[in-house]
Amino acid sequence: MKKIEQKYRKLDDIEHCLLRPGMYIGSTKTRSDECYLLNEDNKFTKKSVNQNPGFLKLFDEIISNSADEHRRSGKLNRIDVTADKESGKIIVKDNGGIPVVKHTVHDEWVPEMIFSNLKAGSNFDDSEDRLVAGTNGVGATLTNIFSSEFSIRTCDGKKEFLQVFQNNMRKRAEPVVKRKKASGFTEISYLPDYRQFRLKGLDEDHIQMMRKRCADLAACNPLLRVYFNKERFSYPSFSAYCRLYVDDIAYEGSERWRIAIGTSNGSLQQVSFVNGVSTSDGGTHVDHVANQVVDAIRSRLKKRHKVDLRPSEIKNHMFVFISADIVNSSFSSQTKEKLITDARDFGSKHDLSEKFLKSVCSSEMIQSILDWAQQKKKADERRALRKLNKKLDKEKVLKLIDAKGRKRDKCTLSLFEGDSASSAFRKYRDPMTQGAFPLRGKFLNVAGMPASKVVQNKEVQALLNAIGLRLGEDAEKLRYGKVLIYSDADPDGDSIAGLLTNFFGRYWPELLEKRMLYRVMTPLVVALKKEERKMFYTNEEFEEWKKSDDSRGWEASYKKGLAALEDPEYCDIIRNPKMFALVPGDDLDVALEDWFGGDPDVRKQKMMGGVV
Secondary structure, rough: OHHHHOOOOOOHHHHHHHHHHHHHOOOOOOOOEEEEOOOOOOOOOEEEEEHHHHHHHHHHHHHHHHHHHHHOOOOEEEEEEEOOOOOOOOEEEEEOOOOOOOOOOOEEHHHHHHOOOHHHHHHHHOOOOOOOOOOOHHHHHHHHHHEEEEEEEEEEEOEEEEEEEEOOOOOOOOEEEEEOOOOOOOEEEEEEEEHHHHOOOOOOOHHHHHHHHHHHHHHHOOOOOOEEEOOOEOOOOOOHHHHOOOOOOOOOOOEEEEEEEEOOOOOOOOEEEEEEOOOOOOOOHHHHHHHHHHHHHHHHHHHOOOOOOOHHHHHHHHEEEEOOOOOOEEEEHHHHOOOOHHHOOOOOOOOOHHHHHHHOOOOOOHHHHHHHHHHHHHHHHHHHHHHHHHHHHHOOOOOOOOOOOHHHOEEEEEEHHHHHHHHOOHHHHOOOEEEEEEEEEOOOOOOOOOOOHHHOOOHHHHHHHHHHHOOOHHHHHHHOOOOEEEEOOOOHHHHHHHHHHHHHHHHOOOHHEEEEEEEOOOOOEEEEEEEEEEEEHHHHHHHHHHHHHHHHOEEEEEOOOHOOOOOHHHHHHHHHHEEEEEEOOHHHHHHHHHOOOOOHHHHHHHHHHHHO
């Protein structure tokens, strides 16, 4: 059992930072990430890197100090960063300068006080509006604590100060102060304690991440000259920086807001900054802008395209860029990756202009969203269809007169209008090769309907079970070699045949291409003379025959549908059907109009040319 002294411990500041680094600098474990880095063409591209967030945060704390001083006074206008891969040492030098004086209250040199004490600095006056990254006064001291060696050199124009810390700030040399009339500067040199990060030294991935941070800083502070290993980063505007990520952007800016919107690759992407610090997890400033854009896009999609999407679905197509100056900013943690300041406390407001929103709504993003919405609709449709098809598999097939033969490609299925029309079918069919299924009234018009809605129709379900097919699947499971449509030779019959052909053609066009779908011609007029019969399939054909001498002595009667046929006539259309198929290669919509439209001359020509 542990002793009280072992169970309860009291740590000093340094011990606590080193033992619980996540509370101060984030994770100290190296992880593999996809990050934007500058390539050889000075464009930002995503690359896979091994990065240690805590290690990079220490660098950010030091360079942000210099950037904050630039924002406060403007006198500091240059930062030089040196990252030596061989020694592992990092140096950040600026042309500012810290007052080299002793603090009258704490009797400590000011440079020593702010770089070696947690909760010390110049950001604690909440009565003034601060537009800087510094908040809690712990950042630079954390870099000192996590370093094997840390040195401060600064000159305020009158005095120069030098102090060296070692062993995670446990060991400190006495400050060396001497008079020196020179231009002001501050140089922070530190050798990270790589053991704390399980790193062997300064590697290329971390050098490139620091290089990118310098580029970010230059973009957010256009009057600040930033150098990294003697390479200068300078951008004429924030929009120029954004175009290093994507070429096509909509941009506008104001005194405290610089905003750009581009098109992403299917997930929300954002590059955002608050007072010059990178907010990799976004926050309320990103929401403030993105929500305005989403509202405009949703309105346009509803009005012009009749498409209604959730805000999150629209955001997935947005690439948001923001550099915002937020008064007395608050973050979710010391690592400052996410802004949590309420919009009403930003200290400024930016309502996106109509011109900007119109530019976004006329960009390629809209088509990208519409393409995605169409793909999503199809995917949802397929998912719903699979579910309905599984349910359909459990249904029993009713009223099917099935063919009994095993060679299914030799079998035909005849579709009739109602039970009465198929009543004589059993008398004259070949049971081994001929099957039949009675339809109830007009078939469903599937034009413009989603497949998931089509398959919920009871008549469609019954037909699908009879033929063995499923919507969304190929026609290989068809249980017959041919499907024959028997419908009356009148407008209603034409309509039913057209609806069925439309149904099969839209979901299984290969049936038409392989000439597996036929319409059977049924007699419109039958002429009798003793035991002889003549059948006429069009009124034009009958009228022409009636004018001839051959028509003498014949008694003609019009047949009002299949149910009006007598047994010999019925036997003929079952055993010797005259039928036609759509010609492969025909445009389906045009062909349907030809076969089943209102022009009898076109229909007659097609029918006579396609009789088999």
